Amino acid sequence: MTRGDVAGSITRAAVELFAAQGYAPTSVAQIVAAAGVTKGAMYHYFQSKDDLLFGIYDRILALQQERLDAIVERGGDVEDVLRAVCEDVLMTSIEHLDEGIVFFQSQHLLSPERRAEVARRRRSYHDAFAAILRRGRTEGRFRSDVPEALLVAHFFSDVHYLAQWYSPEGPQSADTVAGELAELYLASLRPTPAVE
Amino acid sequence: MTRGDVAGSITRAAVELFAAQGYAPTSVAQIVAAAGVTKGAMYHYFQSKDDLLFGIYDRILALQQERLDAIVERGGDVEDVLRAVCEDVLMTSIEHLDEGIVFFQSQHLLSPERRAEVARRRRSYHDAFAAILRRGRTEGRFRSDVPEALLVAHFFSDVHYLAQWYSPEGPQSADTVAGELAELYLASLRPTPAVE
Amino acid sequence: MTRGDVAGSITRAAVELFAAQGYAPTSVAQIVAAAGVTKGAMYHYFQSKDDLLFGIYDRILALQQERLDAIVERGGDVEDVLRAVCEDVLMTSIEHLDEGIVFFQSQHLLSPERRAEVARRRRSYHDAFAAILRRGRTEGRFRSDVPEALLVAHFFSDVHYLAQWYSPEGPQSADTVAGELAELYLASLRPTPAVE
């Protein structure tokens, strides 16, 4: 392994182990053994086990915010933008299933300060998502009879839940699943006929 | 506390602590202190910390299966049945938010045998839910262009996610949220117009 | 089980378990389960786990002292008496192999007072044995060139060791082994030729 990739291989080993066993039951000894380095080396690159965990959150949050910003930047028809965002988030989540498992399972194990930091960044991410919904509602394209927060939650629940049931080895490809879930979400957003 | 409720008070304390801090970081000492009993007493009623955790799963699984069975038993229009089931599951989940947090966060910490037992019972629960979807599709009431498993996941994702965002102290009542999420779900199930 | 045999069945279960696993690793719960009684019942008949252990020593010591006294009482040629004693001790030990294991393995686990009591009674037992040796030496029948205590130890070592190697399922019967070991012992006692 080339120098400089030490931190990377430690992070990779950590994600895999945290996803498989959970954060708490995974010992630092297991991580360094899996990464093929010594404890001393790990503590050279990371200040603590918590640091390792936060690093995972940091990467995912940065990645997702960046991708969403890029799509919004491109502009276009609001439904097209939303569909693109949804499919992209879903695809990205499927590509990083392990990180997703860790993300949703271990939030409460972060140190309080870092949990707050993660919450802040997720909120700002959800806000960017909500802004698209708001635009669609203003344009009369999305239903306005349910609270915005609930619509946001309704989408991210699918993202969250992917790791619980989706398997890359299963019959459905990642794009298919991403497309279908996005479609279901958009279907539920369409304004209901006047009578309803 | 009345005599005989020792096991109950231990379980209640455990649910609360597991939900707030996670299973692993919660010590048996904390649980018994919160329940106001001694370690010895706890180990008189439960064989292990894992036993305590499994007890929580056991109760939720039994409760949910029972409620779903009762609604299906009553019969009626398929959409009405499905809406009733969805609202009931969502309401029940809101009433037991702590248990829900524990349920989805700590599955991997159960002993392997018990994890398998939980998986088996959840599968049978999801199967009963899927049977309703199947009936609706046969009757032409629900869309047939996405896999059944994905539709099941699309619903339970909302149930799962409730604990992540819903707060009883928030502006929305439990029934409102349950009604709205059920409505969004049913909206996404309706057959798409021919042109789509 | 008839009333009054409760203590007996507890003792039997205890001997078996102590012999198989040792005193310390055997829990009171195991003993009462094996005996088919409750803890309360056990503590009705025995004051403590130590009491149970001492009961085993008490029975063996009483039995052996009694048998040795009876044989000495009968009198006769000193070598015949000694041979009879040796064979009897060996036979009795084979009949109570489990008790023997417990006896030699768990002495140090008795409470100090009881350990002293056991030591006292063993000493008096060994003294009675030594008295026979002394008579044989006085009569010029046994060698006098080694300390008496060593001759006593040389015999009881065989008794002690039986449980380490003898199996009732093995090829040799109890009497054969008892006879052979007694013979070896007596052979080593015979005065050495003048030249030595």
Place this chain on the structure above:
Amino acid sequence: MTRGDVAGSITRAAVELFAAQGYAPTSVAQIVAAAGVTKGAMYHYFQSKDDLLFGIYDRILALQQERLDAIVERGGDVEDVLRAVCEDVLMTSIEHLDEGIVFFQSQHLLSPERRAEVARRRRSYHDAFAAILRRGRTEGRFRSDVPEALLVAHFFSDVHYLAQWYSPEGPQSADTVAGELAELYLASLRPTPAVE
């Protein structure tokens, strides 16, 4: 204590405590206190309390096998060889009385795998001893009217029993006792007169 002797001082403390109180009643806390180290240090060098116990067996078994092999290697008159072996085993046992106590008292407390390993090595040690007996019998020097296994047991019973009665503070020196016990053993091995 010089650095690097940590493991040694732990082992020494353990032998002493195990011999005095038995394995089970001796706590790891007692051992580390006696050795003047912390629990963490102990668990750095030993995987478990059982590991500590097995280490004691391992050393004795290796030492004894080695010494016996060396004596046999030298060759010579069979009775001289046997006497040398017996005296050496007895002397070594007296020099390591504590280890001997632990050896015979705590075998059943080893983990099953390790108990099997100890049994295997003791058997091979006894086999080497039996080979000398066999040679003596073939040469007509030792009696052939009792089973070989019983002759082996008859010797090791004395070794085993030493810790029960011999005290270095007593009147007899180690060599005297070793010499006398070896002599008694050899006396019992000599062929009986023709009439028998």
Place this chain on the structure above:
DNA sequence: TATGAATGAGTGTTCATTCAT
């Protein structure tokens, strides 16, 4: 006599982290 829930001090063991080298 007998029960069994309850005690509480104690057990062996783990583990994130530190620090002299």
Place this chain on the structure above:
DNA sequence: CATGAATGAACACTCATTCAT
């Protein structure tokens, strides 16, 4: 940069014994 011996506080769990019934 990296090591690995050492720390020490915490952990889940056990168990002989008691006592109200």
